[in-house]
Amino acid sequence: MTDDAGPRPRPGMNAAAGDGESPALDQAFDSDSLYSLRAAVAAHGSQAGLSDGRTRDLVLAVHELAANAVRHGAGQGRLRLWAADDAVRCEVTDQGAPGETDAADAADAARWQAEPGHGLWLVRQIADSASVQSGVSGTVAAVIFRRGPS
Amino acid sequence: MAVGADAQVTDLTAGDHACLTFGEPEDLFDLTAAFVRDGLACGLKVVWVSDSAPQRATTELARRGIAVEAALAAGQLTAAECEGGLLTGQEFDAGRAMDWLTSQMAACQREGFPGLRVAVDMSWALRPVTGVEKLPDFEQGVAAALAGTTVSVLCQYDREGFDPVTLATVSAFHTSSVAAATYYADAMLRICRQYAPPGIRLAGEIDYQHTGQLALALTEAIRFEGDIAVNMTALTFIDGTCARMIMDAARGLGADRAVALHCHPGIAATFELLGADDMTGVSVVSGHDR
Numbered sequence: 001m002t003d004d005a006g007p008r009p010r011p012g013m014n015a016a017a018g019d020g021e022s023p024a025l026d027q028a029f030d031s032d033s034l035y036s037l038r039a040a041v042a043a044h045g046s047q048a049g050l051s052d053g054r055t056r057d058l059v060l061a062v063h064e065l066a067a068n069a070v071r072h073g074a075g076q077g078r079l080r081l082w083a084a085d086d087a088v089r090c091e092v093t094d095q096g097a098p099g100e101t102d103a104a105d106a107a108d109a110a111r112w113q114a115e116p117g118h119g120l121w122l123v124r125q126i127a128d129s130a131s132v133q134s135g136v137s138g139t140v141a142a143v144i145f146r147r148g149p150s
Numbered sequence: 151m152a153v154g155a156d157a158q159v160t161d162l163t164a165g166d167h168a169c170l171t172f173g174e175p176e177d178l179f180d181l182t183a184a185f186v187r188d189g190l191a192c193g194l195k196v197v198w199v200s201d202s203a204p205q206r207a208t209t210e211l212a213r214r215g216i217a218v219e220a221a222l223a224a225g226q227l228t229a230a231e232c233e234g235g236l237l238t239g240q241e242f243d244a245g246r247a248m249d250w251l252t253s254q255m256a257a258c259q260r261e262g263f264p265g266l267r268v269a270v271d272m273s274w275a276l277r278p279v280t281g282v283e284k285l286p287d288f289e290q291g292v293a294a295a296l297a298g299t300t301v302s303v304l305c306q307y308d309r310e311g312f313d314p315v316t317l318a319t320v321s322a323f324h325t326s327s328v329a330a331a332t333y334y335a336d337a338m339l340r341i342c343r344q345y346a347p348p349g350i351r352l353a354g355e356i357d358y359q360h361t362g363q364l365a366l367a368l369t370e371a372i373r374f375e376g377d378i379a380v381n382m383t384a385l386t387f388i389d390g391t392c393a394r395m396i397m398d399a400a401r402g403l404g405a406d407r408a409v410a411l412h413c414h415p416g417i418a419a420t421f422e423l424l425g426a427d428d429m430t431g432v433s434v435v436s437g438h439d440r
Contacts, residue, residue: 035338035355056416063389067358117424122390125423
């Protein structure tokens with residue numbers, strides 16, 4: 001299990017956006033549908049009241065998480081997005097690595113996690129909160145973008 | 151389109167009668183700017199007969215780094231309209247159009263320039279102009295008139311507007327065909343070379359699935375001498391992988407070569423996050439002016 005050292009989601013936040021409530025967007029994706037995923041997230045971010053700049057950040061963050069699932073995970077995954085009063089929360093899930101991973105892929109995946117400029121590093125820079133949990137059943141990555149001045 | 155490209159606009163020389171096909175105004179202005187820039191640099195006289203107002207033409211040239219005002223003032227550059235040159239009262243007559251060209255050639259010689267470059271936007275022929283069917287006669291006349299001279303002519307055809315038969319007919323009278331070198335193009339993304347200023351141009355959305363084509367375009371751009379422009383003004387999304395690839399290419403250049411990243415504020419933010427602001431020789435030019 002890996003997790004990040006960034007700010008935790010507030011407990012109330014999770015209750016408001018995530019557990020229980022049905023998501024505003026629930027979309028499966030693979031390498032051929034990242035474009036439509038980005039378009040859907042942009043539309044929902046904008047509608048949820050995020051500024052243009054924060055909507056672009058949200059799109060980039062979700063893309064990086066989804067691209068990681070495609071490249072280093074199961075090759076496909078699922079995005080769910082909840083729009084609460086004060087924030088937008090996105091969860092990207094995938095069912096884990098598809099069997100064998102070669103050394104280059106594994107190295108790339110490791111860089112994605114931590115190295116400055118790479119995927120998850122980028123996500124952590126732009127999201128108000130980001131977490132990744134990996135287990136035997138796959139990976140769940142979540143980001144939160146708060147509304148209002150930032 | 152039925153016309154392929156067999157030459158780079160930067161390779162054109164005296165006596166060439168080149169057929170430029172373009173798909174969007176950005177291509178037309180970019181390639182024409184390179185043709186004009188190289189002509190002026192060689193001390194030639196340059197005439198651009200554009201389909202838009204001369205003011206627009208000179209503005210587009212100036213935006214691409216050409217010293218338009220000085221060249222206009224010195225009489226080395228002329229920005230003309232079709233009317234009064236190729237057309238008379240919105241009527242096309244191949245003979246009169248040839249007279250206009252030969253008068254330009256004579257004037258150039260009289261003024262003491264070692265040669266002449268003429269760029270002609272043929273988009274007027276997409277409108278219901280009387281005599282437009284004589285266009286191939288004109289192209290044939292140009293081909294004959296250029297032989298053995300220090301004059302070159304760049305005829306510009308919108309490949310979306312002209313039908314393949316017309317393009318094939320007129321292209322036969324040209325010595326070469328020219329188009330923007332395109333590394334990748336589909337409905338979502340276009341990666342092509344930029345000629346003025348030299349570099350590459352990206353339009354649409356790009357992510358890690360096109361790093362191969364991006365790498366090729368960057369490698370070729372690096373092979374030119376001097377500063378490099380990465381024009382991303384028509385790019386609406388770039389992911390971390392591609393942004394890093396551009397940064398890495400910039401980092402690999404010598405200290406004497408600058409890289410300008412032209413983009414909208416949203417794209418600029420991604421490059422700034424990756425540290426573009428702190429890199430010597432790299433400038434992020436955001437805003438709406440390219």
